Amino acid sequence: EIVLTQSPGTLSLSPGERATLSCRASQSVSSSYLAWYQQKPGQAPRLLIYGASSRATGIPDRFSGSGSGTDFTLTISRLEPEDFAVYYCQQYGSSPATFGQGTKLEIK
Amino acid sequence: QVQLQESGPGLVKPSQTLSLTCTVSGGSISSGGYYWSWIRQHPGKGLEWIGYIYYSGSTYYNPSLKSRVTISVDTSKNQFSLKLSSVTAADTAVYYCARGVGYGERYFDYWGQGTLVTVSS
Numbered sequence: 001e002i003v004l005t006q007s008p009g010t011l012s013l014s015p016g017e018r019a020t021l022s023c024r025a026s027q028s029v030s031s032s033y034l035a036w037y038q039q040k041p042g043q044a045p046r047l048l049i050y051g052a053s054s055r056a057t058g059i060p061d062r063f064s065g066s067g068s069g070t071d072f073t074l075t076i077s078r079l080e081p082e083d084f085a086v087y088y089c090q091q092y093g094s095s096p097a098t099f100g101q102g103t104k105l106e107i108k
Numbered sequence: 109q110v111q112l113q114e115s116g117p118g119l120v121k122p123s124q125t126l127s128l129t130c131t132v133s134g135g136s137i138s139s140g141g142y143y144w145s146w147i148r149q150h151p152g153k154g155l156e157w158i159g160y161i162y163y164s165g166s167t168y169y170n171p172s173l174k175s176r177v178t179i180s181v182d183t184s185k186n187q188f189s190l191k192l193s194s195v196t197a198a199d200t201a202v203y204y205c206a207r208g209v210g211y212g213e214r215y216f217d218y219w220g221q222g223t224l225v226t227v228s229s
Contacts, residue, residue: 035215044204044219045155051210056217088155090215096170097213099155 002026002091004100012108019076021103023089028069033093036065036074039102040085048087049074081107110135112205112220120199120227126192130205130220137163137186143208144188145216146179148201156201160208161188168213195227 003026013019023034032052037045047056049065052072062077076083084107089100116128130144137144145160159169161179169177178191192199202222208214 031212033210033212033215037216044206044222045216046219047215047217050215050217090155092210092213092215095168095213096172097157097215099157101154 001096002029002094002098004089004091004098006087006089006100006103008103009101010104010106012106013079014108015079015081017079019074019079019083019105021074021076021087021105023067023072023074023100025070025072025091027094029072029091030093032068033091034065034067034072035090035092036063037088037090038083038085039088045088076105079105110207110218112207112218114203114205114220114223116223116225118224118226120195120225121229122196122227123194126190126195126199126203126225126227128190128203128205128223128225130188130190132186132188132207136183137181137188138183139163141209143168143214144179144181145206145208145214146190147204147206147216147219149204149222150201157213158190158192158203160214197227199225200227201225 007022034052036049039045053065086102111133143160146158176193181188204222205220206216207218
């Protein structure tokens with residue numbers, strides 16, 4: 001199965017700053033079938049990005065995804081207070097679908 | 109707006125079978141095009157895809173759990189269910205039902221709120 005490694009484990013930033021989160025796959029993710037989710041404490045994950053770069057319905061345009069092959073990035077252009085959460089990547093190009101271990105985005 | 113809601117016992121004894129049901133509202137399972145999924149999250153950890161079912165009854169399971177998992181669908185009730193047999197403490201987790209969409213092994217656009225299942229005697 002494809003192992004996804006997210007970095008950094010924790011990212012400490014201030015509101016208004018730019019966040020760059022990385023997701024690296026142990027082998028190429030076919031067709032850029034990679035998604036990003038946001039999870040807040042006590043809540044279910046929320047879909048942000050699919051197909052590596054397509055925003056899900058209702059997701060603000062400060063969230064953007066990029067990458068292909070084995071290296072993918074989620075960028076939040078200007079952090080809002082509600083963006084501090086844990087972010088997970090997921091590949092769905094190979095069976096079984098797998099998730100990264102998460103990056104915690106915390107307020108500095 | 110599609111909504112999913114998990115239900116079932118919050119406590120299961122070791123070696124027994126964990127049983128959960130997901131009730132879907134705001135959309136019909138029978139309409140097709142979606143893969144109705146179970147995903148779990150161990151306490152403080154990441155996410156693990158368990159499996160999914162299509163409205164026709166076709167199922168796809170994670171190989172790591174395949175020998176113990178059964179997912180079924182009841183289109184008349186707009187529900188799908190998870191059974192996980194021979195549970196141990198390692199199966200303690202928050203269990204989510206979700207709607208799988210897209211191509212490949214699917215990504216998940218709607219999720220239930222999750223239900224914590226603890227395996228303990």
